[in-house]
Amino acid sequence: MSKADKKKAPDRMERIVNLAKRRGLVFQSSEIYGGLNSCWDYGPIGVELRRNVKEAWWREMVWSRGDIVGLDCSILMHPRVWEASGHVSGFTDPLVDCKKCKSRFRADHPDVLAKHAETCDGELTDSRQFNLMFRTFMGPVEESANVVFLRPETAQGMFVNFGNVLDTQRRKLPFGIAQQGKSFRNEITPGNFLFRTREFEQMEMEFFVKPGEEAQWYDYWKKERFDWYLRLGIKPDNLRMREHESDELAHYAKGCADVEYKFPFGWSELEGIASRTDFDLKQHAEWSKKDLSYFDEESRERYVPYVIEPAAGADRATLAFLVDAYDEDEVEGETRVVLRLHPRLAPVKVAVLPLMRKDGQPEKAQEIFAQLRPHMVAQYDQAGSIGRRYRRQDEIGTPFALTIDHQTMEDGTVTVRDRDKTSQERVHESDLLAELLRRITG
């Protein structure tokens, strides 16, 4: 990189990473020790954002429907699970080592290899298959009989519990099982901030259908999942659906499509929707010797259900919402950074600001702050000019700011400032809670 390049203004992605650090959204993991590559910690503001993303998904996929139930499986599972699923033999990337600098690269990423060749003349080893699962030992003895894996996906937890859910929940097809949780993949080349990390959180759902009905449900879930991002404010121009070519499909799959987002580093996968046939349940039935079929009372047939799987990443979705919301505009002649997050996703819903630090205004503001806190994430701020305080809230995407002023003390109304319109209106304090809840969930 030339000196001139280094001096130029940080690009959009850098500005977002800087904001994330400066305002407590995302910190580098173990930063005081120099950081741990590709691991990130969500700060006080970021943890609220990601929780809101996950809750928006859960609300949509579980609570608001009658045909999907939730599950929360352990991360460590029986090692046979990963043999049955194909992960032990097939979950690999081709890897090459540089004999000189010892760096490791994906053999199928020519651009990365070319970049390395610019700075190092080391010879590369032959390509070999590298399994992406993290291995560890269960119990005190480190021997091969005790090897377990950190799960590389949450999906298998739903498949191995299919019978339990069926027996206990009196479900009829079609129905789904949803789960959110951490997964681990020992990626050779992680990167792009939260986009590709070795530890990440998934939001997956397995939808079980009668064989023959998979095509209609595949189309249904592609549309549902695409629209979810739009409903939460992603700009339509930044979202697209990419259907996989037949040579990209796993041998058992009948179809697979990615919801892709236009990140500053290019179009990249946010979520995959896959038509997986009966492959997973049949594999587990064979390896466990347990019956995982379903008896259809209407048609009096017994069969193994087919599966449609929408699999999303909580961190990727959080990054996409963050990137999409990031904006810079001008208010009263000053440039401001603003996160135009959907109110449902905003980490802080409302800021409570006394205009002056006198005349009983701070006390009144504290009273309103205490009333709102049990219902929504709120912040109180009395430091600095009112304009500065608005800017601080704009930077973390707070949709509403209340100002308690002279008039509040006389008639009980406060001003409600809208982050995007920067307009203000007066609302009586007795109507505040209902009004804010209506605007947040509306």
Ligand SMILES: [Zn+2]
């Ligand atoms: Zn090298």
